[in-house]
Amino acid sequence: MLSYKFDWAIVTSGKYFDWIVSGFYVTIKLSAVSIALSFMLGLIIAIMRMSHFRPVRWFAHGYLEFFRNTPLLVQIFFWYFGSYKVLPAVANDWLVKQDFEFAAAVIALTIYTSAFIAEDIRSGVRSIPKEQMEAARSSGFSYLRSMQFIILPQAVRLTIPPLINQFLNLMKNSSLAMTIGVAELMYQARQVESYTFKGFEAFSAATLVYVAISFTITGLMTLYDKKVLQPLKGR
């Protein structure tokens, strides 16, 4: 009844294996760059969201609502197909010389994820007792320096579990980059499938790789939580 013949050798060695591996590298690169950038941008947006200066706060609020409530795919297409039409020529020339697909994917993933990260960090900051800010201010730190040295380091540590989620989401979302031709894992799996018609093997391999990356991220973050975070609890 089952006429399909499994051929696992296709994805464990040879040319197609190399494709999968190269897709893996691109997925890792895309995710790592976007995770780092979205974390930094998320921090900045979170700080702006808590600013005492109203226009700054409102801008951050608008940013959050806008990017959290638009589909990621739309944002990826916007940066890839839409952005160069409004950018100045110089910027365009430069961009075209770069890996434009990759850049557009990084920008979209970064901005989209930063909105979620900012909200997580903000609720982390909210859970730090207000006395910490008072202690910092009473030593002579300005508001921003108190945030930098005392509040955010504690808030980020508390935010680790939701951050793991955001990083995992980002990594999984990075597969959408195939739609604009970034040769990441899904793109390569699709390639393997269309050259060999071995879709089951190709996508199984991709699935396994995604699961492995997820486990690695979760493992690293949990280790961090255990080694760094736990000793600080129970103040």
Next chain:
Amino acid sequence: MIRFEGVHKWFDKLHVLNNINLHVRSGEVVVVCGPSGSGKSTLIRTINDLEPINEGKLLVDGKDLSDKKTDINKMRAEIGFVFQQFNLYPHLTVLRNITLATMKIRNLSRKDAEEQAMTLLKRVGLPEKRDAYPSQLSGGQQQRVAIARGLAMKPKIMLFDEPTSALDPEMIGEVLQVMKDLALSGMTMIVVSHEMGFAREVSHRIIFMDFGTILEEAPPEEFFKNPQHDRAKQFLKQILSPMH
């Protein structure tokens, strides 16, 4: 050193500081006492502008706190503040708690900052705790570290808001001892506290507050022997009774 001139403060409709006039000289040790809610915390928190005042004038080290030109962060660096709940930074070791502000605000090198921190830790009797985190210390130890953290900035004034009232009885003594040494070294101190033994031994003046006003102001012998107001008498009776 610190001068209140007709200072008022409201929390919405609540008149927490009502026409405060007070002058604390350099090197003086003043203990503030009074019933709960009388405005003691608010009073000392105005001195480093943790609570801004609404009316009147407050001069600290010759500078007007309500003056826009006064650099408030610089002022605060000159004033140590010790909280009832210690408020150490839980993510930093004891040593880093003490060196953070000296390195970032006073721009000391790490080596100098650490040397100074160790000197202070010896002074409060905790040199072996340098690498511990606050959560690993007892309340009394945390409060002594908090005092060392305040002293590291070489402040001109030290403010204490009920520094021993969150402590188990057996730890109160060790913290009071550090404060007594500090008082004898000539530090200008304002201490909100109901530790009357401390007040009697080292303070120059006791201030009794009630309903946001300073009701009584006297050297300790006089205050204990001969309180003027009924409210103060009542308060003393309560606080000194063995049942308390």
